[in-house]
Amino acid sequence: SQTIHQWPATLVQPVGSPLSLECTVEGTSNPNLYWYRQAAGRGLQLLFYSVGIGQISSEVPQNLSASRPQDRQFILSSKKLLLSDSGFYLCAWRGARAFSEQYFGPGTRLTVT
Amino acid sequence: KQEVTQIPAALSVPEGENLVLNCSFTDSAIYNLQWFRQDPGKGLTSLLLIQSSQREQTSGRLNASLDKSSGRSTLYIAASQPGDSATYLCAVSSSGGYQKVTFGIGTKLQVIP
Numbered sequence: 001s002q003t004i005h006q007w008p009a010t011l012v013q014p015v016g017s018p019l020s021l022e023c024t025v026e027g028t029s030n031p032n033l034y035w036y037r038q039a040a041g042r043g044l045q046l047l048f049y050s051v052g053i054g055q056i057s058s059e060v061p062q063n064l065s066a067s068r069p070q071d072r073q074f075i076l077s078s079k080k081l082l083l084s085d086s087g088f089y090l091c092a093w094r095g096a097r098a099f100s101e102q103y104f105g106p107g108t109r110l111t112v113t
Numbered sequence: 114k115q116e117v118t119q120i121p122a123a124l125s126v127p128e129g130e131n132l133v134l135n136c137s138f139t140d141s142a143i144y145n146l147q148w149f150r151q152d153p154g155k156g157l158t159s160l161l162l163i164q165s166s167q168r169e170q171t172s173g174r175l176n177a178s179l180d181k182s183s184g185r186s187t188l189y190i191a192a193s194q195p196g197d198s199a200t201y202l203c204a205v206s207s208s209g210g211y212q213k214v215t216f217g218i219g220t221k222l223q224v225i226p
Contacts, residue, residue, distance in 0.1 A: 034214075043202075043216050043219065098206070099206075102214055103159060104158075105156050106155065106156045
């Protein structure tokens with residue numbers, strides 16, 4: 001069966017510090033990968049998605065970036081965090097076919113102080 | 114641009130009651146619609162996936178229907194239990210860009226013992 005991992009589970013970082021969140025998927029190949037952010041009281045905001053290694057599409061201009069160095073690894077980064085980057089970050093995957101179901105990881109709670 | 118609306122935003126019901134959660138979307142050209150459950154501080158758990166060619170899907174006490182022409186879906190929960198308390202989100206995969214999934218803000222359900 002497929003499994004999706006995210007780490008760390010919780011992170012507290014000062015403003016201006018760098019960020020690296022990692023997501024890995026097991027049990028499938030060539031998945032579409034996604035990073036979402038969920039702010040308190042708001043819906044899921046799609047940040048990035050990737051249809052293959054090195055292929056990243058950005059939905060929202062910001063100080064975040066994403067990379068996909070391996071087929072089942074997706075990394076969210078920032079060089080300098082802002083207070084507004086605080087939120088709950090969720091990684092998700094779905095199959096490459098248009099009719100595929102989407103699955104989510106457990107999430108990372110980021111607090112920027 | 115696809116927009117997804119969920120009504121009501123919050124719902125409180127006594128245990129044992131049957132209930133309906135509503136989801137509407139603006140662009141009927143979809144591949145599928147997915148219902149998720151999210152517990153506080155957790156990732157999203159997939160409940161039901163309805164393909165655009167289907168009218169409904171059932172899993173245990175849950176039944177989801179889809180009326181693509183009117184842009185609506187409902188999630189029916191039978192004989193609600195306190196363990197059903199969570200936020201329920203619907204998401205649509207649109208044919209205009211199937212890699213992207215658009216989410217509603219969710220309905221927060223509380224089932225009172």
